[in-house]
Every structure is written in structure tokens, then in C-alpha cells.
Amino acid sequence: MTKELIEATINGEPVEFLCEPRQSLLEVLRDVLNLTGTKEGCLTGDCGACSVILDGRVVCSCLVLGVEVAGGAIETVEGLAEGTHLTELQQTFLEDAALQCGICTPGFLIAAKALLDSNPDPSETEVRYALAGNLCRCTGYDKIVRAVMDAAALMRQRQSSSSSAKQGREA
Amino acid sequence: MATNTIDSSSGYRVIGTRPIRPDGVDKVTGRAKYGADYALPGMLHGKVLRSPHAHARIKAIRFERALKLPGVKAVVTGKDLPEGENKSVPLGEMSVNPRYLGHNILARDKALYQGHAVAAVAAVGLHIAEQALELIEIEYELLPPVMTVDEAMANSAPILDPELRNEEQGDEPTNIAKHTQLKRGETEAGFKSAQTVVEREFRTAMVHQGYIEPHNALATYGSDGRATIYCSTQGPFEVRGMSAAVLGVPVGSIKVVPAEIGGGFGGKTTVYLEPLALLLAMKTGRPVKMVMTRAEVLRASGPTSGSHIKVKMGCARDGKITAACVWLAYEAGAFPGSPVAAAAMTVLAPYAIPNVLIDAYDVVVNRPKTAAYRAPGATNAAFAAETVIDELAERCGIDPLEMRILNGAREGTPHPAGPPYRRIGFIETCEAIKNSPHYRSELNGANRGRGVASGFWFNAGMQSAAMVNIHADGTASVVTGSPDIGGSRASCAMIAAEVLGLEAEEVRPVVTDTDAIGHTDVTGGSRVTFATGMAVFQAAEDAMRQLKERAAKLWECKPEEVEFRAGKFFAKGNPDAPITIKELAKRLPRTGGPVSGRATVNARGVGPAFATTCIDVEVDLDTGKVEILRCTVAQDAGRAIHPAYVEGQMQGGTAQGIGWALNEEYVYDAQGRMLNAGLLDYRMPTCPDLPMIETIIVEVPNPGHPLGVRGVGEVSIVPPPAAVANAIYRAVGVRLTELPMSPPRVLKAILTHSGQPSATAWS
Numbered sequence: 002m003t004k005e006l007i008e009a010t011i012n013g014e015p016v017e018f019l020c021e022p023r024q025s026l027l028e029v030l031r032d033v034l035n036l037t038g039t040k041e042g043c044l045t046g047d048c049g050a051c052s053v054i055l056d057g058r059v060v061c062s063c064l065v066l067g068v069e070v071a072g073g074a075i076e077t078v079e080g081l082a083e084g085t086h087l088t089e090l091q092q093t094f095l096e097d098a099a100l101q102c103g104i105c106t107p108g109f110l111i112a113a114k115a116l117l118d119s120n121p122d123p124s125e126t127e128v129r130y131a132l133a134g135n136l137c138r139c140t141g142y143d144k145i146v147r148a149v150m151d152a153a154a155l156m157r158q159r160q161s162s163s164s165s166a167k168q169g170r171e172a
Numbered sequence: 173m174a175t176n177t178i179d180s181s182s183g184y185r186v187i188g189t190r191p192i193r194p195d196g197v198d199k200v201t202g203r204a205k206y207g208a209d210y211a212l213p214g215m216l217h218g219k220v221l222r223s224p225h226a227h228a229r230i231k232a233i234r235f236e237r238a239l240k241l242p243g244v245k246a247v248v249t250g251k252d253l254p255e256g257e258n259k260s261v262p263l264g265e266m267s268v269n270p271r272y273l274g275h276n277i278l279a280r281d282k283a284l285y286q287g288h289a290v291a292a293v294a295a296v297g298l299h300i301a302e303q304a305l306e307l308i309e310i311e312y313e314l315l316p317p318v319m320t321v322d323e324a325m326a327n328s329a330p331i332l333d334p335e336l337r338n339e340e341q342g343d344e345p346t347n348i349a350k351h352t353q354l355k356r357g358e359t360e361a362g363f364k365s366a367q368t369v370v371e372r373e374f375r376t377a378m379v380h381q382g383y384i385e386p387h388n389a390l391a392t393y394g395s396d397g398r399a400t401i402y403c404s405t406q407g408p409f410e411v412r413g414m415s416a417a418v419l420g421v422p423v424g425s426i427k428v429v430p431a432e433i434g435g436g437f438g439g440k441t442t443v444y445l446e447p448l449a450l451l452l453a454m455k456t457g458r459p460v461k462m463v464m465t466r467a468e469v470l471r472a473s474g475p476t477s478g479s480h481i482k483v484k485m486g487c488a489r490d491g492k493i494t495a496a497c498v499w500l501a502y503e504a505g506a507f508p509g510s511p512v513a514a515a516a517m518t519v520l521a522p523y524a525i526p527n528v529l530i531d532a533y534d535v536v537v538n539r540p541k542t543a544a545y546r547a548p549g550a551t552n553a554a555f556a557a558e559t560v561i562d563e564l565a566e567r568c569g570i571d572p573l574e575m576r577i578l579n580g581a582r583e584g585t586p587h588p589a590g591p592p593y594r595r596i597g598f599i600e601t602c603e604a605i606k607n608s609p610h611y612r613s614e615l616n617g618a619n620r621g622r623g624v625a626s627g628f629w630f631n632a633g634m635q636s637a638a639m640v641n642i643h644a645d646g647t648a649s650v651v652t653g654s655p656d657i658g659g660s661r662a663s664c665a666m667i668a669a670e671v672l673g674l675e676a677e678e679v680r681p682v683v684t685d686t687d688a689i690g691h692t693d694v695t696g697g698s699r700v701t702f703a704t705g706m707a708v709f710q711a712a713e714d715a716m717r718q719l720k721e722r723a724a725k726l727w728e729c730k731p732e733e734v735e736f737r738a739g740k741f742f743a744k745g746n747p748d749a750p751i752t753i754k755e756l757a758k759r760l761p762r763t764g765g766p767v768s769g770r771a772t773v774n775a776r777g778v779g780p781a782f783a784t785t786c787i788d789v790e791v792d793l794d795t796g797k798v799e800i801l802r803c804t805v806a807q808d809a810g811r812a813i814h815p816a817y818v819e820g821q822m823q824g825g826t827a828q829g830i831g832w833a834l835n836e837e838y839v840y841d842a843q844g845r846m847l848n849a850g851l852l853d854y855r856m857p858t859c860p861d862l863p864m865i866e867t868i869i870v871e872v873p874n875p876g877h878p879l880g881v882r883g884v885g886e887v888s889i890v891p892p893p894a895a896v897a898n899a900i901y902r903a904v905g906v907r908l909t910e911l912p913m914s915p916p917r918v919l920k921a922i923l924t925h926s927g928q929p930s931a932t933a934w935s
């Protein structure tokens with residue numbers, strides 16, 4: 002099958018890749034670009050293990066074709082941390098023991114990031130519904146929900162202290 | 173806090189704390205390598221052709237056209253595998269039947285379930301391999317499928333395996349692979365002395381472990397006859413042994429490298445793809461990678477048995493149970509080996525009942541061969557027994573927890589299938605729930621109810637090996653062969669740190685391959701922190717003994733005169749003492765070389781686990797949907813090494829039990845084709861389906877373990893189905909006797925109960 006040359010931005014970096022029209026974005030990430038942090042659990046859009054952020058929205062990368070992302074911006078789990086500096090979500094997932102086997106974790110981190118980007122102070126119910134597309138079979142979700150709420154609190158704290166610092170400087 | 177621990181006045185420094193798991197950073201950054209993440213140069217992709225029929229004779233397989241497709245390198249069928257012996261052979265402490273195992277990997281003359289592997293292909297690309305499957309022609313002669321234990325046990329039932337016999341039916345072909353009976357006392361007399369007798373019949377559906385990561389394997393084979401298999405498995409040594417058995421090659425020629433594993437729950441304790449990938453690698457001389465699709469996982473890996481169960485139980489006026497009869501028939505799947513014997517041994521294990529008769533039947537049906545699933549066999553049986561106990565308690569006017577405490581097993585109570593219990597914590601779990609804020613709270617509102625139930629699991633010991641290496645800076649590594657499926661690296665590191673006076677973060681745990689460590693049985697049976705933990709404890713003590721010898725050498729005293737306290741080595745009257753392990757480590761090269769502690773165990777002293785769970789539900793009378801409002805589980809951990817991961821096991825098992833209770837089931841059509849082989853229709857609990865799961869860790873130390881550990885991985889799955897059923901009864905007055913208690917079934921039961929004619933609209 003003939004391949005197409007696709008240009009996109011992945012985790013902030015420009016990327017070019019060749020892909021067959023039938024290859025999913027998940028397959029491109031994992032098998033073409035060697036970004037294996039994004040996981041495959043079902044290939045039918047039901048488990049969320051393959052979640053990535055595409056142009057600001059969470060998508061199941063198994064349901065997106067590689068050729069569809071031309072010109073798009075993709076965020077994967079590999080792009081969350083800045084260097085060795087983990088995000089609050091990654092940190093609270095560790096501190097709250099929100100992973101057991103960890104196969105669902107990249108998908109949950111992506112879905113939770115998208116939630117907190119748009120809603121910095123979600124209720125437990127809002128968290129649960131935002132994560133409804135991600136299956137975890139190990140944890141019963143309890144510690145995942147707590148980790149997301151704890152990360153939200155840390156992020157609000159950081160934002161209020163940086164904005165009060167800013168105000169302090171301005172004053 | 174919703175979580176708490178009872179009796180953790182342990183006096184330990186590291187044990188009982190909650191350090192960040194050592195493999196955590198890799199797992200939140202996407203760096204951790206799971207089986208499907210491996211790739212090798214020149215790698216081929218393998219795919220499996222599976223039977224579309226549940227029961228069919230394979231008359232012919234033609235694959236010449238597939239072989240001609242450019243990029244296809246090999247096709248294999250059952251003819252390429254040697255015929256294994258038809259008898260149970262030991263493998264570690266498990267046993268396998270090589271013939272059944274081999275026939276499940278690739279069918280021979282018969283396909284025995286929809287999804288049964290019939291041929292496999294290796295090609296230069298995944299999609300080429302998929303295309304090649306379509307070019308393979310198979311001629312089938314359809315046979316009538318046998319889908320339930322009732323059908324399979326009927327006199328005129330079609331026979332799956334004409335050679336299958338059981339001891340009781342002599343030379344008659346049968347689908348009953350085995351009948352086990354447990355008996356104590358005289359049940360007839362026991363029922364005579366009962367004031368109240370309840371007799372009920374139950375059915376439970378086949379369910380899957382539902383790990384999110386599909387099965388995978390990558391195999392290489394060299395001209396030197398040596399093979400390596402990379403895969404996500406609970407048991408690398410089992411993969412090695414089973415693959416060797418299926419392929420007829422020496423065990424020592426295979427090395428298994430355990431990748432990170434994305435869940436298993438018992439389902440990854442056997443082999444499916446591993447021998448196939450290796451067979452294809454042997455044929456082609458190239459690395460071969462295989463990964464299952466989700467539909468393949470559901471159709472062709474090993475779910476756990478659906479079952480048909482009857483329970484009769486009687487108690488005296490005061491609530492004391494006088495007799496119990498249990499009849500269990502479990503679907504084994506296409507080959508013998510359901511967990512029904514375990515079901516028989518667990519079903520009444522929480523109770524002291526003088527007169528007991530248990531009959532258990534292992535029955536083959538045209539479904540995938542079942543594999544272990546968290547406390548295998550126990551959940552189906554507990555659903556039945558714990559519902560009947562609830563009904564007895566209600567009839568006697570006794571609180572359901574008091575009923576369990578009154579009849580509960582204690583130290584000295586004989587186990588139904590074995591010797592008396594040593595110190596156990598069953599009563600403590602009931603008391604913990606009884607005193608919990610949840611149970612003491614009032615539950616108000618229409619169609620709401622509260623149910624409790626308990627569960628038992630043996631836990632396992634078996635073989636483990638461990639090494640503890642002291643590094644030049646006084647930190648350490650601990651090497652084991654137990655894949656980490658839910659935090660066991662953390663507990664192993666903590667145990668070693670406790671002994672060596674180090675911080676948990678100063679010990680780096682390593683899970684290594686089958687050539688680099690002594691035989692270590694599966695990560696399963698709740699055994700890793702118990703048995704591998706025991707090996708780690710002993711290996712760390714071995715390292716400590718050597719360290720003391722080195723200090724003694726430095727100080728020219730006797731090793732017995734060296735003491736280790738609060739992280740320092742002391743020797744009376746020595747001016748250089750005390751020194752820390754870090755200072756001593758620097759001097760190892762000049763006192764005899766590296767220090768490496770070792771231990772191997774075949775762990776005895778297993779302490780059984782008990783759990784008691786309380787669940788509040790609300791039932792929607794219009795739809796039959798059951799909502800879980802609140803849930804608390806109390807479990808005896810013996811000793812919680814890392815409490816956060818103990819809670820995690822309790823919560824995860826409870827969630828799986830709730831899924832089993834409410835929605836999960838294999839749905840088949842009349843031809844034996846699975847209708848819901850995807851995660852949309854095989855409905856596991858999602859995040860909005862569940863509340864927070866409150867945990868109470870009970871710690872009644874196991875006298876058989878140096879740290880009191882019992883093992884915590886399994887028992888929490890056992891109580892929820894019965895607890896939910898008992899809660900539904902309290903909510904709407906209807907006793908459910910079939911799993912799952914899905915909306916149509918609950919609605920039908922409610923309508924039937926209230927005598928409404930529309931009850932037949934649902935079935």
C-alpha cells in the first residue's frame with residue numbers, strides 16, 4: 002500500500018512520518034514513531050488506554066487515522082513532564098498509589114489533564130464522568146479519582162501563589 | 173479519612189509506611205516497557221486463524237495460497253506440534269496436561285470453541301499477516317455445541333472429547349471430567365436438628381478477568397537452539413515450562429524475559445501466544461511478535477467458569493448452623509480443569525459447621541478453556557452460600573454480621589478440607605464492618621438496601637528465590653523472579669530495607685529473567701509479598717550476616733560480637749565502632765569482596781485470608797438498574813507491608829466483584845458464538861459506576877511468616893456478588909439467584925415478585 006508523508010506536531014516538536022492510509026494514529030505513534038507510552042487495550046474506542054490530546058481534545062488514537070492528523074498538534078504521555086520535572090498529576094498518581102499495573106495510566110493522565118485544563122476545580126462526580134471513557138481494571142478507580150482531585154488542588158495552589166506573587170511584584 | 177488500619181502497632185521502621193513505588197516514574201512517563209512495546213530488528217508479525225464455530229471437526233486445512241502471498245514467511249497448524257502426553261505432569265507446584273495444553277494452543281482434529289486457534293501465520297507486516305489469514309481455507313464438519321453444564325451433564329449430551337473418562341462412570345464417554353466430594357459428619361442428622369432450613373439454586377455466568385493489556389509475546393530462536401521469549405506474564409517460569417512442554421524442547425533452552433504486565437488477575441498464568449511465536453520463530457529463524465486483539469482475548473484466552481450451584485443449609489433456633497449441603501457444577505471450558513475443587517474447599521470455609529456434604533463437578537463445554545481468576549472458584553460459590561446464610565439470619569431474626577460471628581471459624585476450627593486453622597482473622601473482619609462508620613450509619617430512602625457478605629481464600633506459598641546485593645555506597649538491590657503486577661517491587665524493597673536499616677528508596681528492586689534467578693512460581697495466589705517476600709527477608713538476613721562477618725574481620729572480633737542497631741554496626745570495646753552500612757560497604761573489597769545475600773524458599777506457613785464487605789444499593793424500579801451507593805471492605809492482611817497497595821488490592825478486587833455481580837457475562841447465541849466480544853458489550857465497571865471504596869485493613873499476623881504477612885491479592889473479589897444480592901433483597905424484597913444481576917434480570921425478578929404480567933416481556 003502506498004504511504005503518505007504526514008507532518009504534525011507531537012509534544013511540541015515538528016514530526017514527519019510515512020504512513021499507510023489504513024494505519025491508525027495509535028499504530029503510527031507506537032510502531033512508526035516508537036512512542037510506546039500510549040497503550041493499546043481494545044482498538045475499538047472502548048478502553049481509553051490509547052488516549053491522546055489532538056488539537057486540544059481527548060481522542061482515542063485507535064479511532065483516528067494517521068493521515069487525519071496532518072497539520073495537527075498531538076500530546077502524548079511522553080510529553081507531559083518537562084525534562085525530569087513531573088506534572089502535579091504525575092506526582093499525585095505516584096503519591097496516591099493511583100496505579101497498580103500501570104497500563105491504563107497514560108490514558109488516565111491524558112484524560113485527567115484535559116479535564117483540569119478546562120475545569121480547575123472539578124467535583125468528584127465531574128472527575129468520574131470525565132474519566133468515564135477510560136477503563137482501569139486494577140484500582141476500582143478510588144485512588145485515581147483522589148489523585149486527580151489532589152492534583153487539581155495542587156495546581157490551584159500553584160496558580161494562586163504565582164498570581165499573588167505577580168500581584169506582589171506589581172504592587 | 174475513608175481508610176484506616178486496625179492493629180498496626182508493629183514497631184517497624186519501613187514496613188507499614190507508604191513510599192512511592194520504585195517503578196512509578198517509568199509508569200507515569202510512558203517509559204515502562206510492556207510486552208507489546210518490545211520490537212527487534214528483522215521482526216515478523218504473527219497472527220492466529222481461529223475457528224468461527226463452537227464445535228466442529230477439522231476435515232482439511234489448505235494454506236498454499238496464504239504462503240504465496242508476498243511477505244508471508246510461515247504458516248503452522250496443529251500438525252506442527254508434537255502430541256503431548258495425556259496425563260497430569262508437575263510444573264513447579266502446579267500441574268498441566270501437555271495434551272490439553274497443546275490442543276488449546278493449536279486445535280488438532282476438532283475445534284472446541286469459537287475462537288479456538290487453528291493455524292498461525294508469520295509475515296513481514298501485521299496487516300500482511302492478517303491478509304494471509306483470509307487466504308487459508310478450512311473445511312469444517314459442524315457438530316452440535318454444548319454450552320452449559322446442564323446440557324453437558326445430560327445423558328444424551330454430545331461428547332466433546334471421546335477419550336475423556338471419569339472414575340465413576342467407568343468406560344463411558346462423558347463430559348464430566350471429575351467429581352470431587354467433601355464430607356464431614358452426618359448431614360441428614362444435622363438437618364433433623366435444624367429449626368430452619370433454606371434450600372436455593374443459583375446460576376452464574378462465565379466472566380473474564382478483563383485485564384486492559386491483551387496477551388502478547390515476542391520470541392527469538394537461534395541456530396544454537398536457544399530461544400528467548402519476551403512477554404507480559406504472571407509466571408515467566410510457567411511460560412518457560414509450558415512452552416517447552418508444548419513444543420517438545422528442553423526447558424533449559426528457553427529464556428523468558430518478563431516484560432511489565434498490564435494486569436492478569438490469574439488470566440496470565442498460562443500460555444497462548446508464547447509457544448506459537450516461538451514455533452514461528454523456529455520455522456523462520458526470525459524474531460516473531462504476536463499480540464491478541466480484544467476480541468481474541470475475550471473469545472480465546474481463559475475466562476472463569478459459569479456455574480450451576482445448589483445450597484441447602486439449616487440452623488437451630490439460636491442461629492447455629494447445623495448442616496450444609498452444596499452441589500457445584502462448573503464450566504471447565506473446552507478442556508478439563510475448572511476451579512470447582514477450590515470452590516468446594518472455600519464455599520463453607522469461613523464457618524464452623526459440624527455436618528457438611530459438598531459435591532463438585534468439573535464439566536467440559538464448548539467455551540474457551542477457563543484459567544485462574546482472582547480466588548478461582550470461590551466467588552461463584554460464595555454468591556450462593558452467603559445469600560443462603562443471609563436468608564437464614566433473616567428468618568431467625570439475627571443481624572447478618574452476628575450470624576457470621578456466631579458461626580464463624582476461629583483458631584482451631586477444622587477447615588472443611590483440611591487441618592484446623594491456626595490464628596485467622598475472620599471474626600475480626602466481621603467485627604470491623606460491624607463497628608465501621610458505614611455499618612453504623614442509617615440508610616434512608618426508597619428502594620435502598622444494605623447487604624453484607626464474607627469470603628475466604630487459601631492464599632498460596634510455593635517456590636521463590638531472591639538475591640540482595642550490597643552496592644559500594646551501602647545501598648542495595650533486591651533481585652526476584654516475581655513480575656510486579658500491583659506494587660510488589662515496593663513491598664520487596666521495603667522488606668529488604670527494613671532488615672538492612674536502609675530507607676525504602678535506597679533499595680532498588682529488580683524483576684529478572686528465568687536464567688538470572690532461581691525458580692520462582694507465578695505472581696498469583698496472593699503469594700508474592702508472602703513467599704517472595706519471605707525469600708527477600710531471608711536473603712536480606714543472609715546479606716546482614718555477611719556484613720557482620722566483614723565488620724568482625726575489620727575489628728578482629730567474632731561475628732557474634734557484632735551487633736546491628738538503628739542502622740549501625742557495633743562491637744563492644746572496639747574504638748572504630750560503630751560504623752554505618754555505608755562506611756562498611758566501602759570496605760567490602762578489602763574484607764573479602766562483594767556481599768550478596770541469597771535465599772530460596774518453598775514457602776510453608778501460608779495464612780488464609782478473609783474479607784467481609786458491606787454494600788448499600790439503590791434499585792431503579794423502572795429499569796432494574798442497581799446503583800452502588802456505598803461500599804466498605806474489611807480484610808485481614810496479616811501484616812500490611814505497603815498499606816496503599818494493600819488497599820489497592822482490596823479496592824480492585826471489590827470493583828471486579830461488583831462488575832461480576834451487576835453486568836459482566838459471556839453472551840452466546842444458539843450456535844455457541846459469543847455475541848459480546850468487545851469492551852462496550854462486555855460491560856466492566858467504569859469510573860462513574862462506582863463510589864469510593866472504603867477499606868479497613870485488619871492485621872491479625874500470620875504465625876507462619878516472619879513478618880506476619882498473609883497475602884492480600886484475591887479474597888476481596890469473593891464477597892461482593894452476595895453482598896449486592898443481599899442488599900437488593902433489603903431494598904426491594906426480591907432474592908436474586910442468578911449472576912449477573914443486570915437490569916433486565918432484576919426488573920424481571922421485581923415484576924415476577926409483584927405478580928405483574930409484563931414480566932415475560934424481558935428474558
Ligand code: FES
Nearest residue numbers: 042044046049063
Ligand atoms: S485502544 Fe483505543 S480505546 Fe482501547
Ligand code: FES
Nearest residue numbers: 101105137138139
Ligand atoms: S492500573 Fe491496571 S488497569 Fe489501571
